Amino acid sequence: MLRDSDIAKKKITLFAVAVLMSIFSISSVPSFICAAEKVVVIPLFASCKSTENLIPPIRSGQERCTAPTGGTWAWVDCSDAEPPGQDGQLQLGRDWPDPHFTDNGDGTVSDKLTGLVWLQNADCLEKAVAWFDALTFAVALHDGWTEDPEGGDCGLADGSLPGDWRIPTIRELLSIINYNYYNPALSDAAGTAQWTTGSPFVGVEAKNYWTSTNYADGAASAWDVHLKSGDNGVSKKAVPQYAWPVRDDS
Numbered sequence: 001m002l003r004d005s006d007i008a009k010k011k012i013t014l015f016a017v018a019v020l021m022s023i024f025s026i027s028s029v030p031s032f033i034c035a036a037e038k039v040v041v042i043p044l045f046a047s048c049k050s051t052e053n054l055i056p057p058i059r060s061g062q063e064r065c066t067a068p069t070g071g072t073w074a075w076v077d078c079s080d081a082e083p084p085g086q087d088g089q090l091q092l093g094r095d096w097p098d099p100h101f102t103d104n105g106d107g108t109v110s111d112k113l114t115g116l117v118w119l120q121n122a123d124c125l126e127k128a129v130a131w132f133d134a135l136t137f138a139v140a141l142h143d144g145w146t147e148d149p150e151g152g153d154c155g156l157a158d159g160s161l162p163g164d165w166r167i168p169t170i171r172e173l174l175s176i177i178n179y180n181y182y183n184p185a186l187s188d189a190a191g192t193a194q195w196t197t198g199s200p201f202v203g204v205e206a207k208n209y210w211t212s213t214n215y216a217d218g219a220a221s222a223w224d225v226h227l228k229s230g231d232n233g234v235s236k237k238a239v240p241q242y243a244w245p246v247r248d249d250s
Contacts, residue, residue: 058113059093061178061187087179096178100191103200107155109189110249114175117158119165119245123203124154131222131237134167134210138245141165165245170213170223170232172246177230185230208233208241 065081065088066073076082078089097112104110109118125137142162145154178187184206186195195204206228215221215234224241225232235241 057093058175059091059095060087061096061180062088063091063180064088096187096191098191099189100187101189101200103189104158106158108158109200111176114172115249116168116172116175117247117249118176118201119154119156120201121154121203122201122209122244123205123242124245125243126203128207128240128242130240131210134241134243135212137243138165138167139163141245160247160250164250165247167210167212167243168246170211170225173209173211173225173244174230174232177225177227179230182229184227186227205242208235209244210241 063078064075065078065086067076067080067082068074069076078086081089094113100112101118102110102112103120104117107120109120110116111118119141129137140162141154141156141160142164143156143158143160145156177185178191179185181187181194184195184204186201186204187193188195189200195201197204204227206226208224208226211223211225213223215223218234220238221234221236223232224235
């Protein structure tokens with residue numbers, strides 16, 4: 001049973017919410033559902049789950065299906081898929097934006113799906129490097145960078161400073177993979193066809209690229225992504241692989 005003091009507190013809370021909505025001209029706000037409360041509240045510091053702005057998983061990009069044909073597997077129209085329920089038939093998840101990527105004209109490319117900004121040149125160093133060197137390179141990268149005597153100018157004119165760039169996490173690098181394509185598993189700027197040089201990236205190597213994500217079963221290894229197939233794996237940090245920096249949109 002609620003005590004008079006509890007009822008008074010709830011009335012005060014609802015009154016305060018009404019005042020805030022009036023002050024800031026808020027007509028609609030997301031609701032929050034808390035396990036401990038059966039009332040709808042608008043906490044300033046919510047530890048509850050919002051019922052709005054939920055982002056579904058991203059589509060894999062696959063649009064083709066397979067079926068057994070003559071003792072092997074062949075690509076078929078998804079209406080003839082065997083068995084049914086294949087990824088290319090269902091195409092579940094958040095759709096790719098159109099365009100997917102935007103060339104910013106300053107050596108960077110914006111991903112319209114995630115909001116991340118990628119270095120346009122996916123092989124600025126013009127070589128594969130160990131994991132430590134990849135992270136060191138990314139952190140030092142900045143507008144007009146020409147500091148590596150063995151590398152080249154990354155073509156940046158975006159005003160970025162040292163510390164703005166980083167090697168992507170495993171999830172960040174996988175977010176640009178499109179499993180409808182092979183060699184490389186990457187779409188063009190529009191997101192409707194396979195990548196070709198300049199649309200929008202250059203220097204893409206269909207090889208392993210480092211991520212900044214350590215391997216949980218061994219400190220001497222880290223996760224990587226193979227751009228040829230979109231597959232991900234684990235490699236020793238001393239093994240040379242490619243570095244493709246990313247940064248947040250500023």
